[in-house]
Structure formats: structure tokens, C-alpha cells
Amino acid sequence: MSTRPLILVTNDDGITAPGIRTLISVMNQIGDVVVVAPDSPQSATGHSITINSTLHIEKVNIDGKQPEYSCSGTPVDCVKLAVNEILERRPDICVSGINHGSNSSINVIYSGTMSAAVEAGIEGIPAIGFSLLDYNWSANFEHCKTFVETITRQVLEHGLPEGVVLNVNLPNLKKEEIKGIKICRQAKANWKEEFDKRTNPMGRDYYWLTGKFVNMDEGEDTDEWALENGYVSVVPVHFDLTAHHAIQSLNTWEL
Amino acid sequence: MSTRPLILVTNDDGITAPGIRTLISVMNQIGDVVVVAPDSPQSATGHSITINSTLHIEKVNIDGKQPEYSCSGTPVDCVKLAVNEILERRPDICVSGINHGSNSSINVIYSGTMSAAVEAGIEGIPAIGFSLLDYNWSANFEHCKTFVETITRQVLEHGLPEGVVLNVNLPNLKKEEIKGIKICRQAKANWKEEFDKRTNPMGRDYYWLTGKFVNMDEGEDTDEWALENGYVSVVPVHFDLTAHHAIQSLNTWEL
Numbered sequence: 001m002s003t004r005p006l007i008l009v010t011n012d013d014g015i016t017a018p019g020i021r022t023l024i025s026v027m028n029q030i031g032d033v034v035v036v037a038p039d040s041p042q043s044a045t046g047h048s049i050t051i052n053s054t055l056h057i058e059k060v061n062i063d064g065k066q067p068e069y070s071c072s073g074t075p076v077d078c079v080k081l082a083v084n085e086i087l088e089r090r091p092d093i094c095v096s097g098i099n100h101g102s103n104s105s106i107n108v109i110y111s112g113t114m115s116a117a118v119e120a121g122i123e124g125i126p127a128i129g130f131s132l133l134d135y136n137w138s139a140n141f142e143h144c145k146t147f148v149e150t151i152t153r154q155v156l157e158h159g160l161p162e163g164v165v166l167n168v169n170l171p172n173l174k175k176e177e178i179k180g181i182k183i184c185r186q187a188k189a190n191w192k193e194e195f196d197k198r199t200n201p202m203g204r205d206y207y208w209l210t211g212k213f214v215n216m217d218e219g220e221d222t223d224e225w226a227l228e229n230g231y232v233s234v235v236p237v238h239f240d241l242t243a244h245h246a247i248q249s250l251n252t253w254e255l
Numbered sequence: 256m257s258t259r260p261l262i263l264v265t266n267d268d269g270i271t272a273p274g275i276r277t278l279i280s281v282m283n284q285i286g287d288v289v290v291v292a293p294d295s296p297q298s299a300t301g302h303s304i305t306i307n308s309t310l311h312i313e314k315v316n317i318d319g320k321q322p323e324y325s326c327s328g329t330p331v332d333c334v335k336l337a338v339n340e341i342l343e344r345r346p347d348i349c350v351s352g353i354n355h356g357s358n359s360s361i362n363v364i365y366s367g368t369m370s371a372a373v374e375a376g377i378e379g380i381p382a383i384g385f386s387l388l389d390y391n392w393s394a395n396f397e398h399c400k401t402f403v404e405t406i407t408r409q410v411l412e413h414g415l416p417e418g419v420v421l422n423v424n425l426p427n428l429k430k431e432e433i434k435g436i437k438i439c440r441q442a443k444a445n446w447k448e449e450f451d452k453r454t455n456p457m458g459r460d461y462y463w464l465t466g467k468f469v470n471m472d473e474g475e476d477t478d479e480w481a482l483e484n485g486y487v488s489v490v491p492v493h494f495d496l497t498a499h500h501a502i503q504s505l506n507t508w509e510l
Contacts (some may be wrong), residue, residue: 046331047364049303054461055450057461076301076365080464084448088500106377108496109302110331119473122361122445136439154508163443164498181510185497188418193339195310206309209335234510236501241363242440243419255436 005031005092005156008082008120011074012042012112013098016062019098022067022141023130026148027095030156034091035068036082038075038112043101047115048074057081073114083123093156094120097130097231098141098148104131104169104223104233105187105215114167118239121165126155128165133227134172143175149182160236167235171227182231189215189221260286260411261345263337263375264321267330267354267367269298271317274353277396278385279321281403282350284452285411288321289330290344291337293367296355298356302370303329329370339376350377350410352385353403355395356474359386359424359478359488360442369422373494379408383420388482389427397428402487406436415491422490426482439485442477444470 007027011020015037016073039058056072069086071078079094099113108114113129118129130148132139151168160166167186171178191211200206215224221231262282270292294313311327324341326333329441334349344431354368363369368384375382387394406423412477415421422441426433446466455461470479478488 010462041307041465044437045301045305046303046370048303048367049299049301049464051464052296054463056461058458077464081450081462085452085462106494109373109377109494110304110317115301116413119365120346122364150510154510158508160505161498164501167496170475181504183505185499186495188495193335195336195340197340202310206311206510207336207340208309209304209306209332234505235496236498236505238494238498238501239361239364239496240441240443241422241490241492241494241496243416243491243493244440245421246493247438247440249416250438250489250491253413255405255409255438 006089007031007033008091008094009033009035010037010075010078010096011115012038012045014038014041015068015070015102018137019100019141021063022144023095023098023148028064028066029149030152034087035066036071036078036086037071038078039072042074042112043114044110045074045079046110047076049076050074055081062179073104076111076119079116079119093124094127095130095152098144099131100137100139101135102131102133103167104227105130105189106239108167108186117165121163122239126160127153128152128168130168132170132172136159144170145246149183162237163240164236167193167237169223169227169233171230173230177230178232182226182233184223184226184233184235185221186235187215188217189213189224261344262286262288263349264290265289265292265330265351265371266332267300269296270325272355273392274355274396275403276318277399278350278353278403280355281317281400283321284404285330285407288322289342290323291326291333291341293333294325294327297329299365299375300329300367301365304330304331305329310336316426330367331374331376334371334374347382349380349382349405350385353399354386355392355394357386357424358422359390359482360383360444363422363441363456363492366394372420377416378492381415383407383410383423387421387425387427399425402436407491418493418495419491424482424488426485428485432485433487434485437481437488439478439481439488439490440476441490442470442479443472444468444479
């Protein structure tokens with residue numbers, strides 16, 4: 001029987017994305033890998049799950065010997081199906097990504113990559129989402145490998161506090177330009193939307209969502225600061241959304 | 256010029272759902288209402304946004320005189336379109352719901368209703384998500400009206416702390432059986448999935464997601480406790496997902 005850790009690998013860019021292929025190659029150095037990932041791109045699907053239609057799973061062979069399953073659902077569906085239908089035992093860790101593009105600061109909330117990690121966390125499985133600050137399909141993930149391996153091995157060694165998963169973002173720099181790894185908080189930032197309004201050939205208006213990222217946070221302990229200054233950012237993320245600090249003031253209301 | 260508050264109303268069950276029609280009728284007592292809601296059910300879409308396809312908006316007239324816009328996107332898309340393309344000024348408040356079914360405890364993270372409220376919060380707009388613990392389309396929302404009005408008026412009067420929105424759940428009881436309103440924290444709970452595996456007429460396996468809700472939290476300060484004991488639950492929710500308590504221990508790792 002293998003004493004190597006069982007590693008569930010997923011993502012939101014789809015099972016053939018170069019980012020997940022890199023992640024799989026690193027995880028094969030660490031443990032026994034099973035891949036359960038979406039059959040198509042699922043970026044920005046957040047914590048969406050499929051409740052009003054059916055789900056399909058197909059066993060596929062893309063590269064290497066690890067078992068791989070392509071799934072018709074969202075990243076969160078993939079984690080649920082992996083844990084409940086595919087894996088013979090609970091995985092020791094779930095890693096998601098490497099995402100093509102940033103999931104720092106407020107992006108965590110829209111991210112399918114991070115939602116898969118959060119879902120694993122809800123199931124009590126240590127989990128990490130990895131993202132590279134390069135949206136290109138042909139992004140170079142080589143320099144990510146050492147950092148991904150180091151962080152994954154540390155999580156396997158130490159575990160994670162209950163209810164906590166990690167959001168790891170990697171700057172798009174050469175390996176020798178990266179200064180190290182920083183534990184951070186989520187920067188206060190948002191997107192200024194700019195809808196691109198057009199008219200279709202039938203004369204009907206339609207919109208494309210576009211926008212500009214705005215960092216409103218001047219702190220030097222944030223993920224945005226770390227990434228701008230050449231560090232890999234690691235934000236511990238939890239899914240207790242309670243704003244505990246607000247409970248006292250709300251109790252003074254006339255309700 | 257009107258001095259009444261401008262109220263954006265949305266939901267995830269779709270613009271014709273009885274829950275949003277009830278919410279609109281209450282909001283018409285309080286201020287000037289504009290409705291921007293999905294043209295079809297969008298339950299459990301979480302914080303999903305539409306980035307890889309187009310969005311359409313249609314002005315519709317369902318009941319009453321309030322302007323209403325039916326949108327092809329997710330609840331979060333609706334809020335973004337409302338704020339950036341439809342409304343002439345920023346709304347004074349955004350209310351989402353009344354959802355057909357619970358969004359208490361961990362459900363907050365899957366909920367389109369709550370994600371719309373969170374998106375408004377990210378935009379700096381005070382926001383509330385309302386949900387009734389009855390999944391039926393023909394649920395009776397009458398007893399919700401007083402509570403919805405009271406909580407909305409209190410938010411308009413006091414505002415909300417920065418970065419905080421409210422998650423309000425209403426028990427499915429008669430009005431006289433409801434004991435009051437309680438400020439709560441999110442209960443620690445999750446879903447035990449049970450996929451229903453079937454074979455389609457072509458011989459291919461498919462899955463339906465089902466599951467059982469499991470409350471693992473014995474605290475009497477949680478939303479689950481409040482709802483089980485006849486109270487309306489109000490949880491302040493934030494979108495800084497940083498697990499601040501975990502930062503110190505992570506800093507001891509060898510990274």
C-alpha cells in the first residue's frame with residue numbers, strides 16, 4: 001500500500017489547460033495524483049454548483065499515468081464528485097490551478113479556482129489554490145514549480161487551521177527576480193466595471209463585461225503589495241463569512 | 256425631485272418569482288424601486304459572473320409602476336449592470352430575494368441571492384439578502400413583510416459598517432409564532448452530498464447532485480439555532496475572506 005499522500009488536482013480553466021498540466025507534474029513528485037477537472041473553461045464561476053441539470057464524468061488520458069476525470073460541471077462540482085463518487089478514500093490535500101490569471105484580493109470571490117479549494121476546505125480537506133499573474137493560455141509556468149512544491153509540502157507537513165485554505169498568487173517574473181513568499185491579507189480592492197455596449201445584426205443591444213482593477217489599499221501587508229514587490233503572496237482564506245466585529249453594533253438597533 | 260430612497264431590487268429565482276414580487280411590494284412602501292433581476296432561475300450560481308458571453312437587458316412590465324429590467328445574466332451581473340448601465344444614480348440600498356429556500360450558515364456561499372447582496376456591498380452600497388425557509392414556488396411570503404420592512408428601514412437609518420452586508424433568513428412559521436429578530440453568526444455546517452447515479456437511454460452514466468444538510472454547531476448564537484427556535488436570523492456578512500487569526504501561525508512555516 002502506498003504511503004504517499006493522495007492528492008486531488010482540479011482547476012477552473014479546464015482539464016487541458018497548461019496551468020493544471022504544470023500543477024500535475026509537480027504533484028507527481030509529491031504523491032499519488034488523481035485529477036478531476038472541468039471539461040471546459042469555468043473561469044469566474046465562483047462557488048456555482050449544478051443543481052438543475054445532470055453531471056457527466058469521463059475517464060480520460062491526457063499525459064502521464066495519473067487517473068484523470070473530465071467533468072461537465074463547475075470546479076465546485078468537480079470537488080464534490082471527486083470526494084463522493086471517484087476517490088476511494090479522502091484525499092490528503094486538494095490543489096487547484098495553476099490558474100491563468102490573478103486571484104488576488106477581491107478576485108478570490110469570483111474565482112472558480114479558489115472556490116474549488118474552498119469547497120475542499122468545507123469538506124475538511126487541506127486545500128490550496130494557485131494562480132499565476134498571466135492570463136495567456138501560453139503563459140510560462142516553469143518558475144512556479146519550486147514555489148508550488150514548497151508550499152504544498154509545508155501544508156502536508158503542518159496541516160492547516162480548521163476552516164482555512166490558502167490562496168497563493170505568483171508574480172509573472174523570472175524565477176531569480178522573485179524575492180520570496182509572503183503571508184498576506186486580502187487587499188481592499190474592486191473592479192470598476194465598464195460595459196461595452198454594442199448592437200447585434202438584428203438591431204438588439206448587448207453588453208460585454210469589461211473593467212479596471214482598482215486597489216484602494218495602501219497597506220504593505222496585502223497580497224497586492226507583495227505581488228507588486230516581487231513576492232509570492234499567500235493569503236489564508238476562510239468560509240465563515242460572519243463579520244464578527246459588526247455583531248455588537250447591530251445589537252443596538254431597534255429590531 | 257424625490258427625497259425617497261432609491262432601492263435596487265434583485266434576486267436569483269428570476270424576475271417573476273413570487274418572492275421578489277413580495278419584496279417589491281414592501282419596497283414600494285419605503286422608496287423608489289428599480290428592479291433588475293435574472294430572466295431565469297439562477298439558484299446556487301454563487302458569485303458567478305458572465306465573462307465569456309454577451310449580456311442582454313429587456314425592459315419589462317410585470318406588475319405595478321416600478322421600472323423593471325429582465326437580464327440574461329447571473330444575480331451578480333444584474334447588480335453590475337444596474338449600477339453601471341441602468342440606474343441614473345447610485346442606489347441608497349440594494350435588497351435581494353426573497354429567496355425561495357434557506358441561505359443560512361454555509362448556504363451563504365452557494366447563494367445567488369446573497370452573492371448579489373455581496374456584490375452591492377463591494378460597490379459600497381448597503382445591501383440585504385432575504386430568504387424564506389420554504390423552497391416551494393407557491394410559498395406564503397405574507398408573514399415576511401413586517402420583518403423585511405423593519406430591517407430595511409433600520410439599514411437605511413443606521414447604514415452598515417464598511418464592507419458588511421446582511422444575510423436575513425425567515426422561518427417558515429405563522430407571523431404570531433415568530434419570536435423576534437436575532438443578530439447571529441454563521442453556523443458551522445455543511446452538506447453531505449449524495450449523488451444520484453443513473454444511466455441515460457444511450458447507456459451513459461449521469462449524476463444528479465442531492466444531499467443532506469448537517470449542522471455541526473451547538474452554539475446558541477448561530478443562525479441555525481435562531482431559525483430552529485422561531486427567530487428571524489440576521490448575520491452580518493463580509494467579503495474580506497482573510498482568516499486573520501491564521502496569519503501568525505503561517506509565519507512560523509519554512510517558506
